[in-house]
Amino acid sequence: xVQLVESGGGLAQPGGSLRLSCAAxxxxxxxxxxxxxxxxxxxxxxxxxxxxxxGTINYAESAKGRFTISRDNAKNTVYxxxxxxxPDDTAVYYCKAWLTVRSTTRSPWTSDFWGQxxxxxxxx
Numbered sequence: 001x002v003q004l005v006e007s008g009g010g011l012a013q014p015g016g017s018l019r020l021s022c023a024a025x026x027x028x029x030x031x032x033x034x035x036x037x038x039x040x041x042x043x044x045x046x047x048x049x050x051x052x053x054x055g056t057i058n059y060a061e062s063a064k065g066r067f068t069i070s071r072d073n074a075k076n077t078v079y080x081x082x083x084x085x086x087p088d089d090t091a092v093y094y095c096k097a098w099l100t101v102r103s104t105t106r107s108p109w110t111s112d113f114w115g116q117x118x119x120x121x122x123x124x
Contacts, residue, residue, distance in 0.1 A: 002026035002113050004095050009118035016122070017083045022095030022115050024076040032098040032110065034071060034078035038091035038120075045094065049080060062088075085122045092117040 008020040024031060035050030035058075049069035050058045057069055068081040078095065095115035102108045 002029055002097075002099060002101070004097055004113050004115035006093075006095050006115040006118045009093060009120045011121045011123065012085050013124050014086060014122055016085050017081070018085065018120060019082070020080040020093055020095075020118055020120075022078050022097075024097050024099070024113075028102045029099045030102075031073075031076060032100060034095065034097045036069065036078070036080045037094045037096055038089075039094065040091040043091075048093070050096075051078060082120070085120075087122050089120060089122050091120060093120050094118075 003025050004022055005025065006020060006022045009018060012018050020036065031053055033050055033052040036048040037045050038048050039045040046060065048060050048063050049067055051069050051071050059067065066084045069078065071078045094117050097113050098110065099113060100108050100110050
């Protein structure tokens with residue numbers, strides 16, 4: 001069973017910073033990519049940033065220049081450093097992982113998993 005556990009988030013003032021972490025735990029899997037999505041009330045869930053196992057990074061336009069995604073392969077953890085926060089960044093932030101899962105009873109397969117979500121509120 002694979003789990004994604006998020007930490008970080010909370011309340012920040014406009015112009016402030018927050019850092020999110022997401023650790024993948026379990027067994028018999030390898031990480032192909034990890035990323036962050038966010039969902040504001042009444043809106044769809046949108047991609048914020050993704051990073052592949054090879055280190056290829058993709059940012060949403062709204063995140064470029066302000067947010068930085070990074071990973072620690074040894075810890076199966078991905079981070080999102082958010083600087084220069086704006087009220088529009090207020091949302092629930094979800095970690096997502098694209099994994100290859102191995103089993104003794106079948107061929108490996110790919111699947112994606114979501115974290116539980118972390119609230120980020122930017123307000124003065």
